[in-house]
Amino acid sequence: MTMTLYSLCGADAARPFSPHCWKTVMALHHKGLAFEERPLAFTAIPTIEGGFSKTVPILRDGQELISDSFRIALYLEEAYPEQPSLFGGQGGVAAARLVEGYSQHVVHTAITKIALVDIHDMLAPADQAYFRKSREERLGRTLEDMAAGRDAAIAALPAALQPLRHMLGFQPFVGGATPLFGDYILFGALQWLRVTTGAIHLPADDPVSLWFDRCLEFHDGVAHAVA
Numbered sequence: 017m018t019m020t021l022y023s024l025c026g027a028d029a030a031r032p033f034s035p036h037c038w039k040t041v042m043a044l045h046h047k048g049l050a051f052e053e054r055p056l057a058f059t060a061i062p063t064i065e066g067g068f069s070k071t072v073p074i075l076r077d078g079q080e081l082i083s084d085s086f087r088i089a090l091y092l093e094e095a096y097p098e099q100p101s102l103f104g105g106q107g108g109v110a111a112a113r114l115v116e117g118y119s120q121h122v123v124h125t126a127i128t129k130i131a132l133v134d135i136h137d138m139l140a141p142a143d144q145a146y147f148r149k150s151r152e153e154r155l156g157r158t159l160e161d162m163a164a165g166r167d168a169a170i171a172a173l174p175a176a177l178q179p180l181r182h183m184l185g186f187q188p189f190v191g192g193a194t195p196l197f198g199d200y201i202l203f204g205a206l207q208w209l210r211v212t213t214g215a216i217h218l219p220a221d222d223p224v225s226l227w228f229d230r231c232l233e234f235h236d237g238v239a240h241a242v243a
Contacts, residue, residue: 025055026138129169
């Protein structure tokens with residue numbers, strides 16, 4: 017039975033943009049597993065699978081229902097051990113947790129300051145109202161205040177990516193010679209930025225840009241195909 021992946025989109029279902037869902041898309045392709053992706057609007061998420069989760073990704077695999085991108089990756093690793101590994105062992109799981117923390121606490125923070133208004137503008141009206149209310153309460157600032165600092169946030173982005181840039185001076189991927197889930201964590205963040213704003217806002221010759229371009233072409237360019 018083909019798996020079902022519930023992901024996140026705005027008014028255009030052809031442009032799923034969640035960084036966490038992109039991690040899972042890349043992980044499923046890495047494992048060579050067939051799946052159907054069903055992008056959802058923010059306000060539609062609580063209506064599917066009996067309200068199983070308020071957030072996506074959600075993966076349905078037969079009778080199994082899993083939410084959270086890291087838990088999904090761990091499930092795929094255990095359920096499909098004969099397929100290429102996402103972690104390369106327990107040390108890789110621990111390293112991916114570190115990458116996850118860096119991505120969510122540093123990289124996502126930087127991207128939010130750039131992309132917040134673009135995300136709002138991608139949404140249907142009902143979701144715009146939800147997004148504005150929830151994000152302004154969470155951040156303690158209006159979307160307009162965030163937009164006013166966008167140029168400064170773009171200028172600050174390269175510094176936020178310095179740990180990744182440093183690592184790429186020694187190896188082509190976070191996973192070493194080939195990508196692992198740690199790559200997909202950081203790729204998901206920058207794909208989120210690309211899909212919502214149209215660019216990753218880095219020079220073309222930046223090592224992070226070159227790494228991102230390599231990742232875009234993985235798995236027959238599935239990520240590159242999204243405008």
